Amino acid sequence: MDHQVSRRTEILTNHLLLRAPPPSSVLQPHRCLSYSPPELSNEFAFDLREMRRLMDGHNLEDRDWLFSVIVQSALFNRRERAGRIFVCPDYNQSMEQQREATMRRIEYLVERGVFRGWLTGEGPAEELRKLALHEVMGMYDHSLSVKLGVHYFLWGGAVKFLGTKHHHDKWLRATENYDMKGCFALSELGHGSNVRGIETITTYDSNTGEFVVNTPCESGQKYWIGGAANHATHTIVFSQLYINGSNQGVHAFIAQIRDSDGNICPNIRIADCGHKIGVNGVDNGRIWFDNVRIPRENLLNSVADVSPTGEYLSAIKNVDQRFAAFLAPLTSGRFSGHFPIWMFISLLLWFRYAMSFSANDLKIMYVKRTPKSNKAIHIISSAYKATFTWNNIRTLLECRDACGGQGVKSENRVGLFMGEFEMHSTFEGDNKVLMQQISKALFAEYVACHKQNKPFSGLGLEHMNKPLLVIPSHLTTPTIRSSEFQIDLFHLRERDLLRRFVEEVSEYQSRGESKESAFILSYQLAEDLSRAFSERAILKTFMDAESTLAAGSLKNVLGLLRSLYAMISVDEDASFLRYGYLSKENASAVRKEVPKLCAELRPHALALVSSFGIPDAFLSPIAYNWLDSNSWSSQL
Numbered sequence: 001m002d003h004q005v006s007r008r009t010e011i012l013t014n015h016l017l018l019r020a021p022p023p024s025s026v027l028q029p030h031r032c033l034s035y036s037p038p039e040l041s042n043e044f045a046f047d048l049r050e051m052r053r054l055m056d057g058h059n060l061e062d063r064d065w066l067f068s069v070i071v072q073s074a075l076f077n078r079r080e081r082a083g084r085i086f087v088c089p090d091y092n093q094s095m096e097q098q099r100e101a102t103m104r105r106i107e108y109l110v111e112r113g114v115f116r117g118w119l120t121g122e123g124p125a126e127e128l129r130k131l132a133l134h135e136v137m138g139m140y141d142h143s144l145s146v147k148l149g150v151h152y153f154l155w156g157g158a159v160k161f162l163g164t165k166h167h168h169d170k171w172l173r174a175t176e177n178y179d180m181k182g183c184f185a186l187s188e189l190g191h192g193s194n195v196r197g198i199e200t201i202t203t204y205d206s207n208t209g210e211f212v213v214n215t216p217c218e219s220g221q222k223y224w225i226g227g228a229a230n231h232a233t234h235t236i237v238f239s240q241l242y243i244n245g246s247n248q249g250v251h252a253f254i255a256q257i258r259d260s261d262g263n264i265c266p267n268i269r270i271a272d273c274g275h276k277i278g279v280n281g282v283d284n285g286r287i288w289f290d291n292v293r294i295p296r297e298n299l300l301n302s303v304a305d306v307s308p309t310g311e312y313l314s315a316i317k318n319v320d321q322r323f324a325a326f327l328a329p330l331t332s333g334r335f336s337g338h339f340p341i342w343m344f345i346s347l348l349l350w351f352r353y354a355m356s357f358s359a360n361d362l363k364i365m366y367v368k369r370t371p372k373s374n375k376a377i378h379i380i381s382s383a384y385k386a387t388f389t390w391n392n393i394r395t396l397l398e399c400r401d402a403c404g405g406q407g408v409k410s411e412n413r414v415g416l417f418m419g420e421f422e423m424h425s426t427f428e429g430d431n432k433v434l435m436q437q438i439s440k441a442l443f444a445e446y447v448a449c450h451k452q453n454k455p456f457s458g459l460g461l462e463h464m465n466k467p468l469l470v471i472p473s474h475l476t477t478p479t480i481r482s483s484e485f486q487i488d489l490f491h492l493r494e495r496d497l498l499r500r501f502v503e504e505v506s507e508y509q510s511r512g513e514s515k516e517s518a519f520i521l522s523y524q525l526a527e528d529l530s531r532a533f534s535e536r537a538i539l540k541t542f543m544d545a546e547s548t549l550a551a552g553s554l555k556n557v558l559g560l561l562r563s564l565y566a567m568i569s570v571d572e573d574a575s576f577l578r579y580g581y582l583s584k585e586n587a588s589a590v591r592k593e594v595p596k597l598c599a600e601l602r603p604h605a606l607a608l609v610s611s612f613g614i615p616d617a618f619l620s621p622i623a624y625n626w627l628d629s630n631s632w633s634s635q636l
Ligand SMILES: CCCCCCCCCCCCC/C=C/C(=O)SCCNC(=O)CCNC(=O)[C@H](O)C(C)(C)COP(=O)(O)OP(=O)(O)OC[C@H]1O[C@@H](n2cnc3c(N)ncnc32)[C@H](O)[C@@H]1OP(=O)(O)O
Pocket: 131, 132, 134, 135, 145, 146, 149, 150, 153, 154, 184, 186, 187, 192, 193, 194, 195, 196, 226, 320, 321, 323, 324, 325, 327, 328, 329, 330, 331, 332, 333, 334, 335, 336, 374, 375, 378, 426, 427, 428, 429, 430, 433, 437, 440, 441, 444
């Protein structure tokens, strides 16, 4: 792997880690700007391969294989610039052309066997391989990863985890081979976040043994359904299920929407959502169901079932828990917030490393999941999806600024990615709504532990059982940089905010407010608490990754990155001063530590960026000799 890392990366890194020296006041003899490739020193302070192994966590060889499969095909829009080959979608194409290009790329990847085992394989190793390959596709193009994500993780995940043997036998292999194209129709024009409120209605006709699916009104049309506008043949349709006039809540059904020739099925109407600010390689559509009849067997019945005579059966009596079970397939979709913009995240190095360790930790939880861990996975994936995708947007803004005019050029992708990824704060669950899930779960945990007088266990809350940290009156650099101090400080914040949140909600309830209303009235503490939970969870995974290393340069550099992550998080959260966790003097000491850490990290920036393991072709001209790529000769 060519470890040359761009001069621009170094400039970008300078921009963040250490402001460029002010222009000299003395007139210098004029000379043209020249591009000096970054010092190609093989004397990096640590082993890049070892750092990459730590960061990627798994399936490095599979990732490199897929990188090569993509680079070698003309379908991925290879182009030469100043002597280098880059692969990048042509975002100047029309929406229709981008959609077709995405389909051709998927068909090529199917032919290359990329998806073998994705749904018929079993066990953690298979799932980790699938996640790794999906990350690589996300680094090429968001449309590609989203279109595949909807088909394999949402449609395929719903069939696999909400369906039973009948569904597995009928659909999994065809899905894996891309012989049928699935989509996932949960959201409606009137209900995206509020899944419980969806309006599609399904009833059961015991005379024919069929379900009847109906869109009762315009706000009930399925909306934003990825793959539905042009290509999907089948969908998971989420609907209220009425049995004998009684609503049993949201359930998931399989409905065919096109035949194998692409003709829309009877009683189905489909329209296009139209051009978007990004991800135009995905054909998002709208679906109306006009009393569509589907076989009784099309209910995904791992959670509940309906007998041929129309009796409703479910092992899960609690309506909330049944609802939760139907939402579980969404969780894997929320794993996709951390990787797509890695090519640009060299600016915010510490966050790229923090995200990698957290995402890897969550993936291991997910591939080893049990019914007992589903709730924790939901809460942690909600925290990471919101935190990562909000950070991605911030990173792209920072990156665009740092590149000046070159960040506006589409071929450098920075500006384009702002449109491509900004929407990630909405789909797969609106970030603010997902963050509410955290404060709700922590509230429930706190109340349960106090009511049953039992210690906290789970969601990383075990620290609540220990004595509180006493913050030294004067913070020194060694203290600030110690992982024990950092995690204790994050524990202090989370523990105090949880206590405050519970007290405030309880106070509102004592005044007669409902629990829902009390939560809404306490939304500021809820937001602070959810942030505290998320950042503490991320810091803990960073420390866990560090603890696997023997003493040495790699561990030292990671320690600097971890301290930078922790101190920037503290510096940027007003809670530390607002609620008195830090004195003004200590807050100032933390703030002053940030540029010091940047200065110590700067010599390692190129090595840290090189450790991402992203092939040169996946970057952009700005990452190399940007003077050459803008020279007259390269235009000819
Ligand atoms: C690493 C490589 C990547 C791999 C993966 C790549 C996949 C890429 C896919 C990309 C796809 C992009 C295209 C976009 C697709 C979509 O957008 S699909 C639609 C997404 N829509 C949503 O996410 C809806 C968001 N809303 C909700 O999830 C729910 O309405 C809610 C807000 C969570 C529920 O709110 P509410 O009605 O208030 O109910 P609650 O009381 O909060 O919940 C009831 C209980 O259920 C538990 N729960 C909720 N969700 C889940 C879940 N997903 N899993 C498990 N459990 C869940 C919740 O905690 C409650 O539990 P209790 O408190 O114990 O009762």
